[in-house]
Amino acid sequence: MALIWLAAGAMSACTPAFNWRQVTHDGVAATLLMPCKPERAEREVRLQGEQGPASGLKLMSCRTGGLTWAWAALPLPAEMAPASAAEAWMRASWASLRQPLPAESSAPVGWVVQVPQRPAAPWAQRWHGPGLDHRQQPLQAHVLVVVANGWLHQAAVYAEPPAPSDPLVIDTFFESLTLR
Numbered sequence: 001m002a003l004i005w006l007a008a009g010a011m012s013a014c015t016p017a018f019n020w021r022q023v024t025h026d027g028v029a030a031t032l033l034m035p036c037k038p039e040r041a042e043r044e045v046r047l048q049g050e051q052g053p054a055s056g057l058k059l060m061s062c063r064t065g066g067l068t069w070a071w072a073a074l075p076l077p078a079e080m081a082p083a084s085a086a087e088a089w090m091r092a093s094w095a096s097l098r099q100p101l102p103a104e105s106s107a108p109v110g111w112v113v114q115v116p117q118r119p120a121a122p123w124a125q126r127w128h129g130p131g132l133d134h135r136q137q138p139l140q141a142h143v144l145v146v147v148a149n150g151w152l153h154q155a156a157v158y159a160e161p162p163a164p165s166d167p168l169v170i171d172t173f174f175e176s177l178t179l180r
């Protein structure tokens with residue numbers, strides 16, 4: 001019996017932390033590779049504030065390798081410009097990470113902004129920086145926001161210390177977002 005437990009333990013040690021799979025949100029013309037089986041949720045949000053129209057936000061997330069992986073997709077209000085939608089979304093994202101946005105700044109202190117190459121998207125940016133989770137514990141966040149085809153997409157990876165955040169694994173995740 002002990003031999004069976006040893007063999008099972010050895011086999012589980014060889015199992016990779018990342019089990020990549022292609023996923024899509026119902027009704028969204030995009031796909032993404034997730035490194036684990038995601039849980040799904042939906043809720044209503046108002047991207048233009050309390051007086052604006054409500055939109056159905058589609059979410060999926062999973063946790064593996066000490067990291068939380070998430071993809072959100074939100075249909076844009078018809079009259080909202082891509083850059084305005086992305087700016088409103090990132091302000092809300094930074095607020096949820098308890099990161100104030102200083103006046104006259106494009107990102108919170110400690111955040112690095114990148115412009116990814118997304119030829120099919122009229123607007124895309126990538127950020128990474130520090131934040132706090134819902135328990136007020138520190139984390140490192142990596143966020144990609146793409147606005148295209150009437151949708152706002154956010155792919156994000158959240159690493160709680162001391163979890164590593166391997167740039168190649170995060171790049172694989174972000175680069176896998178395919179707009180159809």
